[in-house]
Amino acid sequence: VFPRGLLREPRDSLRRADAVVVTRADQVDSASLRRLDAEVERWHGRPPLAHVRHAWTRWHGGDADRLRGTPVLAVCGIGNSEAFFRQCDAALARIVECRAFPDHHAYTPADAEVLRESAARLGAEAVVTTMKDRVKLLPLWSESDPPLVTPEVGIAFLDGEAAVEELVRRAVA
Numbered sequence: 001v002f003p004r005g006l007l008r009e010p011r012d013s014l015r016r017a018d019a020v021v022v023t024r025a026d027q028v029d030s031a032s033l034r035r036l037d038a039e040v041e042r043w044h045g046r047p048p049l050a051h052v053r054h055a056w057t058r059w060h061g062g063d064a065d066r067l068r069g070t071p072v073l074a075v076c077g078i079g080n081s082e083a084f085f086r087q088c089d090a091a092l093a094r095i096v097e098c099r100a101f102p103d104h105h106a107y108t109p110a111d112a113e114v115l116r117e118s119a120a121r122l123g124a125e126a127v128v129t130t131m132k133d134r135v136k137l138l139p140l141w142s143e144s145d146p147p148l149v150t151p152e153v154g155i156a157f158l159d160g161e162a163a164v165e166e167l168v169r170r171a172v173a
C-alpha cells in the first residue's frame with residue numbers, strides 16, 4: 001500500500017488488528033469521534049481500545065519555556081501540517097508565520113535561505129519544525145541562523161490506558 005494519507009492501509013486491514021487506538025482524538029468534536037468509533041467497530045468488529053492525543057514531551061535545540069510568547073517561524077513538510085501548526089500555536093502562542101512544504105520535502109539551500117530571510121524579516125527568534133524536517137534542514141543551517149527548535153512527540157491517553165497496558169502485558173508474557 002502506498003504510504004500516504006490518513007489510512008495507510010485499506011480499512012478491511014482493521015480485521016487483522018488485535019486492537020485499535022485512535023490518535024489525535026482531541027482534534028475532532030465528540031460527534032465526529034463517535035462516528036469514527038462506529039466506523040472502526042464496523043470494520044474491526046470491536047470499538048477502539050483507546051483514544052490518545054499527541055503530546056510534546058521535550059524539546060531539541062531550545063527551551064519551550066524560554067520561547068513561549070516570543071516570535072517563532074513554524075515550518076514543516078509533513079502530511080498534516082495544520083495539526084502541527086495548531087499544536088505549535090497551543091504550545092508557544094506566538095507564531096508569526098507558518099510555512100508548509102509538501103510531505104517528504106527535500107529541502108534545498110534555496111529553501112533554507114528563504115526560511116532565514118523570513119525569520120529575519122518577521123523578527124522570529126527561532127524556527128520551530130518537526131524532527132523529520134529538522135534532520136533535513138540541519139545540514140543547511142549555520143550557527144548564526146535562528147535556532148531550529150523541535151518538539152519530541154509522544155502520546156497522552158484520553159481513555160483506555162489500562163486496557164492498552166493489559167494488552168501489552170499479555171503480548172509480552
